[in-house]
Amino acid sequence: MINRVSFKIVIWIIFLISFCNNIIGQNKNETSMQLSARQQRIIQISAYTAKGDLENAKLVLNNGLDDGLTINEIKELLVHLYAYCGFPRSIRGLQTFMEVLDERRSKGIIDNIGIEASPIDETESKYERGKAILEKLTGKPQSELKNGYAEFAPIIEIFLKEHLFADIFERDVLTFAERELITISVLASIGGVEPMLRSHFQICLVQGFTPHQLNEFLQIISSVIGNNEIQAAEEVLNDLLSNYKK
Template structure:
């Protein structure tokens, strides 16, 4: 083999290697991370109250690198969408899992706690700003629908959910939205809210492929019925973009 042909083969192999690496990078970018996958499973199972199935999911989440405080924050966040009873039972189940792991000699990482809030704005203004970041637009139009019908719930949403909870930096906005769509999908019957939050996920940078993967996790952890409903809502959003 002459030198010219040898160099051609070398260049071809380098180019093929580059293509394969690029394809691998694209595949990775289209997938939820292992931590994100476990966030979906933990949130959905907690929302449904499937505590015996939640236990192995919690173990898997800890093994995947979720810290104790991150999982605690998942439980705290989801109470706003499915209530204190589910949230507290999830926390109690996490305590049991941690005790069992400690008895086996497993020391799990506690992780960072929420940073202090140093913001002089009112909770309402902080919540409004957070919500505007989530939806990607300013919200200055007059209230309509349920917010006009019962104005106090709009205040509670801004001050408590989108300020007091979303301001806590233990979880990112994207991780909190994954918790939210997991809970809403698991409890069912709230498709308009699911549609809004799936749109927020896209605005935060999650891809359609990642949200399709989210639906597949709902199918494997919660059930086909819930996954079908979520898939229909996702298709509606994607078809309108």
């Protein structure tokens, strides 16, 4: 009788140890990713939309809403990415999102609309506002001296300041950090724009992302983009981080 009781006690001890180890393992997995679920969905939605993979975009759009992204935040995300992969991809993303919302409403799911963009203070010119935002993003003053493509085609530099960094980045539905996460997701997905990807990885570091989080970004996006694109993105980030000083 005593042996039988002892045997049951041993079994229970083994069970409890296994159970506790399992819980600890789950907690480690949940906390090992430093990018939040929200940030992970931003990456996935941006990348699938930029690639034109609308079936998977539909899936992660649903996941994004389930994980707390608002309707207006996702709309803003899909609008933002047109600056980096064009109107057609952006509009197809918006059309796909409309389908997702219709399907969810038909199931009785009511999603959070979220905030609208705040009114813009237009005291200064768009160019000066865009320049100021770019300085906040990069953490560096913007030189008045034009060179490279800005000297070759000055109008593109004006468009960048007035439209991208004023019209788009001024809208506070998303933070600067979230907009940069969208940007690197698109640039890594389309490929062939490594100098721009490097610049925006650098901005991500200025905006508070850690090297570990940027490596997580590559891990997440690797399931979306091609081998050539992920290899190029890894090389860009590794080269940047090899010279990075916090």
